[in-house]
Amino acid sequence: MTKALSFLKEIDFSKQDLMDLIDLSIKFKELKKKRIAHKYLDGLNIALIFEKSSTRTRSAFTVAGQDLGMNVTYLGAGEIQLGKKESVIDTAKVLGSMFDGIEYRGFKQEDVEALAEHSGVPVWNGLTDTWHPTQMIADFMTLKEHFGSLEGLSIAYIGDGRNNMANSLLVTSAILGVNVTIIAPKTLQPEEEIIALAHAHNTGATLTITDDVNAVSGVDMLYTDVWVSMGEEVDFKERIDFLLPYQINSDLIAKTGNDKVIVMHCLPAFHDLNTETGQEIYDQYGLAELEITDEVFQKHSATIFQEAENRMHSIKAIMYQSLKNI
Template sequence: MKRDIISVFDMKDDLTDILDLAARLKAGEKYTPVLQGKTLALIFEKSSTRTRTSFEVGIYQLGGHSVHLNQHESQMGRGETIEDTAQVLSRFADCIAYRAFSHEDVCTLAANASIPIINALDDLEHPCQIVADLLTIKEHKQRLQGLKLAYIGDGNNVCNSLIIGCALMGINFAAACPEGYLPDAEIIAQAQQLAEKNGSTLQITTDPVVAATAADIIYTDAWVSMGQEEQAAEKEQLFAPYQINAELVAHAQKDYIFMHCLPAHRGLEVTPEIIDGPHSVVFDEAENRLHAQKAIMLTIIDH
């Protein structure tokens, strides 16, 4: 039976195993021939640096290869349905990673494909990013349970997935977002139940100081997501109090780590002294996308 990774919830039973596998891969455990002859189809409606490169390099290192399709190179860009695309690619490839504008489209692709589908980012979640994030936190803090992660900024797809990942791993989560830009209410409700089960807390506030206080991890993302460029001036003004700067991180633990899924905009969501300072682990986090993608592919692609 095929397995899709559309949401972090899809890893609720084996996220720890996936993280352990990613750590072993990073440490040098060799899996090179395991996916020999396997093909990963990449459908990208949005531009990408880390996601596309980590998937392409990852499948190659595991012995397989990738085929990249963007909206200008595939028939989806000329009106072919997602349903038809799913069935056709299922006859050629062994897995599809889909980076989409719409979560509904990712779900439609998964419902009509007979091969595994990986959500490589949509407007609701970014599950692969969170596997890399948790791997990075564990590397630097040697544990996950009982830590406090403060996400400050736009309650976007990354924030939604972080809420779930933290709840599953017993990390105390606090999000500070402006009114109107809070995380998804349904995800909050589901994650709250998981957090209670795993002995952690979930807090949503509009006050960045409340979120940052005693945090072990400070996390932010770009204020303006792809496709929202026309909102840039308005959002930059609204989000200015949510900038990660020296004044805000002074409320965190002295040994806090700073995380950002990148790309970053220095001087907007974070100051250069923070992202380029000694507490920043953003490039470890970026590297770990490779190890996370490899672990996910090994977990769901038949071999």
């Protein structure tokens, strides 16, 4: 691993660093499945800061921390003064004096960077508006489990290409040498700065940015995410109309020409009417499915929920690698 004990964004790490984390995640998964205790960080204390709500990230950090023997304290948006009555820097110094590690899930990448700089303890990025690095270890862990290796794989992300998931998939694929295509309308494609970072850290991957849905041809995996990110203020109807041609459905699957293609989604997914939000969207816009159809979701649900479970194993590996020498 690099000297950086925090896990803030993918470009802080080399290909070997990330591969080591993926392999360690798989080892921790084996221990969990065999119910072999691994309280390697017994007695340490970590804080989980959540400015954005969460199911998988909060659950993964909590269970992973407890499995490793740590005491876990949750700090929700309404429970601390981060950036409101107390600056991020002051909060970092306070929490760093009490905890051995800090997770942050929120909005600004600058905030998680400031926590890492001023707390004096490892900080883990549970998601910001720019990057979602812990998701990447789980995603590429899932790909390695499914295909046996990452070598020679080609993946495609389709939908809103400017969000944190598209950014992280593009850059992480480049670092790992996995061919990646980002398919999105031209106005929703990754920013030039993100594309430049991907090229700067590329270890041999083919990187493609396009608005052509036919670019899914030959890929091994299709990936999508919600069309409106948490906290994003947009005209929802306009966004839906814009991205409906980029929905993962049976026609898009057929365009891959690969009967072994898999589908992944970081969740939550709007694929049916079994949520209040899903029902509201249907009532207002008449759409029962958004970024992925229920047919495709159900067919590939085993992989999608394997990916979700892997959040816990990969986060365990990330925290252990940061704290093992304390």
